[in-house]
Amino acid sequence: MTTATATTATSDVTDLTDLDADIRRDPAAHRVLTGDRPTGPLHLGHYFGSLRNRVHLQRLGVEMFLVIPDYQVITDRDIADHLAEHTENLVVDYLATGIDADRATIFTHSSVPALNQLLLPFLSLVSVAELHRNPTVKDEIAHSSQATVNGLMLTYPVHQAADILFCKADLVPVGKDQLPHLEVARTVARRFNERYPHPDGTTVFPRPRALLSSAPLLLGTDGGKMSKSRNNSVPLAADEDTTARLIKGAKTDTDRRISYDPAARPEVSNLLLLTALCQDRAPEEVAEEIGDGGAAALKRTATEAVNEHLRPIRARRAELAADRGHIRQVLRAGAERANATADATLTEVRAVMGSL
Known part of the structure; x- marks a missing residue:
């Protein structure tokens, strides 16, 4: 941790x-x-x-x-x-x-x-x-x-x-x-x-x-503050398909070169940060790996990282919710x-x- x-x-x-x-x-x-x-x-x-x-x-x-x-x-x-x-x-x-x-x-x-x-x-x-x-x-x-x-x-x-x-x-x-x-x-x-x-x-x-x-403060899928009331969040209870759909709809930009720049590129940087938090890495390192893959590659990477990180938590959550x-x-x-x-x-x- x-x-x-x-x-x-x-x-x-x-x-x-x-x-x-x-x-x-x-x-x-x-x-x-x-x-x-x-x-x-x-x-x-x-x-x-x-x-x-x-x-x-x-x-x-x-x-x-x-x-x-x-x-x-x-x-x-x-x-x-x-x-x-x-x-x-x-x-x-x-x-x-x-x-x-x-x-x-x-x-x-x-x-x-x-x-x-x-x-x-x-x-x-x-x-x-x-x-x-x-x-x-x-x-x-x-x-x-x-x-x-x-x-x-x-x-x-x-x-x-x-x-x-x-x-x-x-x-x-x-x-x-x-x-x-x-x-x-x-x-x-x-x-x-x-x-x-x-x-x-x-x-x-x-x-x-x-x-x-x-x-760090994570942004919601619309680029604003992630909030329950704004319907822009990825719930812990969401299944993997729902998580993929929500992240796929997240706001990014049109520059194919992926870089970590929170001030100039907040939405792209947010997905990089989310991936880095899930993988215990630096967001700059994640950006370098994706390179010119664009928003599609970034969202795929973020989705895989989130689902992998939350998999044991979600399994435990399902057991608890049943009792x-x-x-x-x-x-x-x-x-x-x-x-x-x-x-x-x-x-x-x-x-x-x-x-x-």
């Missing part, structure tokens, strides 16, 4: 390379909170952008909480379609790509009441003006499929803060577009600790750091562990607030 390389390293933002040595020295000192909304199938962008790094972190020994935020699905849509199906399929994808459910806590929002109770005291620490100014919220409102924006959308970053802080995660893998949300969690933690200190001088919550991966009882048991076990953690945190919060 390829480990993400350094991007930024400050007290608030870190990367996997810098953490490797630290985690190996003391894995128990770190806890990661991450997850995916159950709105559709995970795709190659999710896999190379986050899933492989999660497996890597778990293998290093860090404790991981994987939230499936089913309540957050209704932030930007009126109805949560196929919610149970999408939730179970997320678990299938997690396990198929290498997450160990015996070591990771996989759970849904709706199954952990104490987590959601933290939203109320946390909202008292954030002003309405701060919620309105959040750039990620503004972007999500602009792309919302709702006729009118609901209140949950505005409080979405505070709900995410509850996700992170209920388990006292100190590391949160995010993309750069999600940094404003994480800053809300850091602000909530700081303000809570200042307003409600422990009598012994200790603090209730850590200030979580963003874990930025340098895993829904096991998937539901994973969620039940995860909910039990998450509830124990959330109950303990909420008890501590009530105690320092004087409301126990």
